[in-house]
Amino acid sequence: MAETAKELNGWQIIVKDKRGNIISDDRRRSRNRRETERVYLQRESDALMFGRGDSVIMKDAATKSYSVYLIHEIRLNTLNNIVEIWAFSYLRWFELKPLLYYARFEPQLVAEGHPDDYYKDKFINEIDRGELYITAELSEIWLKDFLGVAHMLGEEQWADQTVEKVTDRDFFVRYMCEPTGENFVPFDMQKERRLMSDSEPKEYEERLKRLSVPRPAGHRKSPHRPYKGSRAAYVEDVKIDTESDNTSAQESNDEENEAPYRARKSNTRRRAEISDHDTSSELSSLSSDAYDDARETAELDQREEQTKSDTDEKERSTSNASSSEEAEIISAYEISDNEDKKIYLGEHESSSPSATESEVEESSIDDEEVPLAKINNKRAGKSETSKRKSRKTESKLINGSRSSTASGSLARKFTKRNVVRAKKKYTPFSKRFSSVDDIPDLTELAEFNQSTNDIDVAALENKLRAPKTHEVVETIFSKIKKQLYSSHDKEEIVKSGNFQDFLPARESEFASIYLSIYSAIESGSATTVYIAGTPGVGKTLTVKEVVKELQRSSDQKELPVFQFVEINGLKMVKPTDSYEALWNKIMGERLTWGAAMESLEFYFNKVPRNKKRPVVVLLDELDALVNKTQDIMYNFFNWTTYENAKLIVIAVANTMDLPERQLGNKVSSRIGFTRIMFTGYTFEELKQIIEFRLKGLNNSFFYEDTKTGSAYMINPDEETNEAELPSHIKKVQLRMTDDAIEIASRKVASVSGDARRALKVCKRAAELAEQHYMNKHGYSYQGKAVSQDDLEDEEDANDEDGVQTVHISHIMKALNETINTHSTKFISRLSFTGKLFLYALLKLMQKSGLQEQQLGDIVDEIRLLIEMNAKNKFVEEISRVLFHRGSEVTPEQLRIISWDFIINQLVDAGILIKQSMKNENISCVKLNISSEDVKKALEQDESLKGL
Numbered sequence: 001m002a003e004t005a006k007e008l009n010g011w012q013i014i015v016k017d018k019r020g021n022i023i024s025d026d027r028r029r030s031r032n033r034r035e036t037e038r039v040y041l042q043r044e045s046d047a048l049m050f051g052r053g054d055s056v057i058m059k060d061a062a063t064k065s066y067s068v069y070l071i072h073e074i075r076l077n078t079l080n081n082i083v084e085i086w087a088f089s090y091l092r093w094f095e096l097k098p099l100l101y102y103a104r105f106e107p108q109l110v111a112e113g114h115p116d117d118y119y120k121d122k123f124i125n126e127i128d129r130g131e132l133y134i135t136a137e138l139s140e141i142w143l144k145d146f147l148g149v150a151h152m153l154g155e156e157q158w159a160d161q162t163v164e165k166v167t168d169r170d171f172f173v174r175y176m177c178e179p180t181g182e183n184f185v186p187f188d189m190q191k192e193r194r195l196m197s198d199s200e201p202k203e204y205e206e207r208l209k210r211l212s213v214p215r216p217a218g219h220r221k222s223p224h225r226p227y228k229g230s231r232a233a234y235v236e237d238v239k240i241d242t243e244s245d246n247t248s249a250q251e252s253n254d255e256e257n258e259a260p261y262r263a264r265k266s267n268t269r270r271r272a273e274i275s276d277h278d279t280s281s282e283l284s285s286l287s288s289d290a291y292d293d294a295r296e297t298a299e300l301d302q303r304e305e306q307t308k309s310d311t312d313e314k315e316r317s318t319s320n321a322s323s324s325e326e327a328e329i330i331s332a333y334e335i336s337d338n339e340d341k342k343i344y345l346g347e348h349e350s351s352s353p354s355a356t357e358s359e360v361e362e363s364s365i366d367d368e369e370v371p372l373a374k375i376n377n378k379r380a381g382k383s384e385t386s387k388r389k390s391r392k393t394e395s396k397l398i399n400g401s402r403s404s405t406a407s408g409s410l411a412r413k414f415t416k417r418n419v420v421r422a423k424k425k426y427t428p429f430s431k432r433f434s435s436v437d438d439i440p441d442l443t444e445l446a447e448f449n450q451s452t453n454d455i456d457v458a459a460l461e462n463k464l465r466a467p468k469t470h471e472v473v474e475t476i477f478s479k480i481k482k483q484l485y486s487s488h489d490k491e492e493i494v495k496s497g498n499f500q501d502f503l504p505a506r507e508s509e510f511a512s513i514y515l516s517i518y519s520a521i522e523s524g525s526a527t528t529v530y531i532a533g534t535p536g537v538g539k540t541l542t543v544k545e546v547v548k549e550l551q552r553s554s555d556q557k558e559l560p561v562f563q564f565v566e567i568n569g570l571k572m573v574k575p576t577d578s579y580e581a582l583w584n585k586i587m588g589e590r591l592t593w594g595a596a597m598e599s600l601e602f603y604f605n606k607v608p609r610n611k612k613r614p615v616v617v618l619l620d621e622l623d624a625l626v627n628k629t630q631d632i633m634y635n636f637f638n639w640t641t642y643e644n645a646k647l648i649v650i651a652v653a654n655t656m657d658l659p660e661r662q663l664g665n666k667v668s669s670r671i672g673f674t675r676i677m678f679t680g681y682t683f684e685e686l687k688q689i690i691e692f693r694l695k696g697l698n699n700s701f702f703y704e705d706t707k708t709g710s711a712y713m714i715n716p717d718e719e720t721n722e723a724e725l726p727s728h729i730k731k732v733q734l735r736m737t738d739d740a741i742e743i744a745s746r747k748v749a750s751v752s753g754d755a756r757r758a759l760k761v762c763k764r765a766a767e768l769a770e771q772h773y774m775n776k777h778g779y780s781y782q783g784k785a786v787s788q789d790d791l792e793d794e795e796d797a798n799d800e801d802g803v804q805t806v807h808i809s810h811i812m813k814a815l816n817e818t819i820n821t822h823s824t825k826f827i828s829r830l831s832f833t834g835k836l837f838l839y840a841l842l843k844l845m846q847k848s849g850l851q852e853q854q855l856g857d858i859v860d861e862i863r864l865l866i867e868m869n870a871k872n873k874f875v876e877e878i879s880r881v882l883f884h885r886g887s888e889v890t891p892e893q894l895r896i897i898s899w900d901f902i903i904n905q906l907v908d909a910g911i912l913i914k915q916s917m918k919n920e921n922i923s924c925v926k927l928n929i930s931s932e933d934v935k936k937a938l939e940q941d942e943s944l945k946g947l
């Protein structure tokens with residue numbers, strides 16, 4: 001992972017399409033998002049490249065060695081990181097447990113009951129250190145740990161003495177196991193890589209998990225068959241498997257089908273074999289998912305056995321190899337995607353000497369009943385060389401039954417079904433039912449039970465994902481910066497139970513939103529809550545807390561289960577995407593926006609209340625979603641007026657009267673909202689928020705390594721004996737002074753009451769303090785060098801010993817910096833008329849003390865300015881342009897129309913907000929950024945000097 005662009009330094013992201021052509025950034029954006037892309041990371045220095053399916057060697061601080069990972073997914077531009085790399089971990093030889101290892105591979109040896117050391121020594125002596133064991137444990141890896149790309153050799157290559165191997169670079173894999181080093185399952189690297197590149201990351205992840213999670217033994221339906229073999233028998237099995245694997249890998253283009261099955265099959269064998277040593281206690285903790293899987297496999301086993309006995313006679317006369325091939329072909333059918341198809345089997349096989357496996361598979365594509373004889377005719381003309389292949393088809397095929405767990409990657413094969421699926425994309429939900437009564441109970445659908453699903457998956461993932469600690473060098477300031485301004489903060493906040501503790505200054509807003517939504521969910525009715533307030537006043541945060549609280553209630557069965565959908569206007573490419581997003585969330589299917597809109601209309605209007613769950617939609621940044629033609633806002637609000645809707649819309653916008661302006665008074669009063677206004681925070685509230693964020697950090701103690709400046713926080717309960725510390729370790733206290741917090745709160749409150757901004761200022765101040773501190777002590781700091789300033793040195797002198805402080809001076813500096821540089825720049829580049837307009841607006845605001853000003857008044861003010869400053873050369877210039885030859889200024893000539901262009905320009909740049917009225921004169925404008933910022937920008941301006 002690379003959290004910042006800096007970490008990506010020296011690496012390049014390369015995106016290729018299916019055919020391996022590189023996709024440029026522009027093209028990427030215009031492409032369909034669903035289309036498969038392959039992402040690679042390439043080191044600039046040597047063009048070394050890796051991507052999905054490659055294995056990489058990473059530094060591992062925990063083992064003081066390296067670990068090897070199989071790259072699973074490289075995600076670009078996710079929320080927090082520029083690049084996120086997810087990978088499956090391999091176990092290296094020393095991570096295995098000798099006893100478990102031998103229990104699996106040499107059970108007799110374990111039965112002999114030697115002392116533990118015996119196994120250990122034996123293990124160390126004979127284990128092949130180049131062999132890796134893949135696990136389904138997914139972890140995130142960091143580019144900074146990257147050491148190299150591992151060369152994964154095939155087993156034969158590995159065994160081949162003539163091939164030279166490089167230690168710590170060349171490896172091979174034969175088995176998969178659990179992260180604990182148990183339950184080995186054969187694993188065919190080559191094939192898995194191919195499978196991996198053919199399936200979606202999620203699909204493949206599921207597959208690996210399925211492979212590695214053992215099945216509960218108690219769920220086998222088939223009678224327990226004593227396992228005759230010892231290890232020798234097993235090895236033979238494996239051999240056969242691999243052998244036929246290799247052939248099928250060459251001959252069949254569709255051997256994926258058999259893979260899940262066969263792997264599980266071997267799993268079964270393994271279980272039977274070592275069940276004596278295996279307490280299977282871990283089985284009870286399996287998720288239901290795994291259980292279903294297990295049951296299914298048990299069924300497969302049973303069928304396999306039936307088939308086996310059916311064909312026993314035949315089998316005896318054929319070679320061993322062919323019998324295992326037969327098992328393969330059965331499995332291919334078992335798992336193929338034919339829900340209710342019957343394949344007629346029997347005598348015809350022998351009459352089809354030219355059948356190829358792939359053709360048989362093709363036949364299974366059809367959803368109708370397909371007598372195989374037909375297929376035989378089809379292929380009669382084709383020539384066939386391999387006798388072996390023909391033998392394969394002699395096997396007895398049985399009725400297929402589709403195993404749902406085996407869908408995923410396999411489903412794609414069956415084009416016909418895909419066409420049906422693709423068609424669906426355009427068919428609205430409403431068109432699929434002839435009458436309302438036909439609609440099934442949608443609450444029964446899997447997609448409806450998302451939350452429960454999520455929990456199961458999460459449990460499984462937790463089981464597989466061991467916590468990985470990644471050591472980052474932290475300074476004493478790192479935590480403070482993180483805590484003050486990060487996107488993860490909310491989770492932290494929620495951990496402290498009482499909401500007064502985690503949502504300072506928003507208790508009453510929280511309560512009223514909570515109550516409206518709670519009662520709507522409880523009664524299954526529909527409602528709209530409209531929330532307005534300037535940026536950074538905690539709107540989004542409060543709503544999310546409300547929803548979390550509600551979800552908690554519904555988890556405890558206090559409230560009915562509801563669905564929550566968040567739609568953020570700023571994150572939607574097109575406003576209409578919100579229809580697609582909402583429908584996708586409700587039903588788990590992707591429709592075009594038109595179809596989605598129609599489906600939603602139908603869903604909220606027609607589907608009976610008792611057949612669906614309540615839906616809570618958060619329409620955040622509504623201002624950005626509003627558009628004239630498509631009436632997004634109208635639709636969302638209007639749906640809540642349907643009697644059956646069960647829809648709760650929480651709309652969040654910057655201005656109070658957006659609905660009226662957009663929908664007109666009549667419509668908005670018909671819909672009727674609960675309106676909640678968020679005002680800017682007062683300075684006390686901001687102080688509270690900052691202090692709250694710093695809770696547990698301010699005045700905390702750190703151990704600092706004076707050589708490097710890296711530090712770690714001391715647990716307050718920890719007993720420390722400073723006398724025992726090594727000389728280069730120092731105990732340091734971190735402090736942000738009350739004065740500093742106070743001044744930050746006051747300054748920000750006076751401008752906008754924007755908590756986001758207040759936190760940003762504090763964070764920046766901490767950064768400045770850190771930079772200064774690092775510089776002073778000569779620690780290497782990766783940021784750019786800062787200029788020394790005397791102010792801070794003065795303050796430093798006042799510092800108590802061993803206390804590191806964020807001072808007022810840091811805050812002041814940060815305040816100066818964080819004025820909206822973008823807007824300031826924009827203003828400085830405006831034409832003189834534009835600046836004049838803003839200048840007049842500011843003057844008026846000062847005079848009247850009101851934020852909103854009517855256009856007419858502003859124009860009057862401008863006229864006044866022009867008259868009073870007739871001698872100013874810039875004023876002269878515009879008078880000439882506006883009034884021709886500098887004639888007398890008349891109000892008519894300075895019509896508001898002339899300012900349209902400038903006003904629009906300012907509105908587009910986000911500096912102004914304009915409310916249009918029929919009569920332009922009384923249309924209002926107000927600043928969308930703090931007046932402080934505007935003032936600063938104008939003060940520096942040459943052309944306005946002297947006005």
Ligand SMILES: Nc1ncnc2c1ncn2[C@@H]1O[C@H](COP(=O)(O)OP(=O)(O)O)[C@@H](O)[C@H]1O
Binds near residue numbers: 505536
């Ligand atoms: N009452 C509060 N307590 C703690 N943090 C707050 C509070 N209000 C706002 N914040 C923080 O300020 C930032 C902006 O809040 P947000 O809800 O996104 O504002 P809005 O949606 O109104 O623009 C967030 O980082 C949020 O965590």
Ligand SMILES: [Mg+2]
Binds near residue numbers: 539540541620
């Ligand atoms: Mg917001």
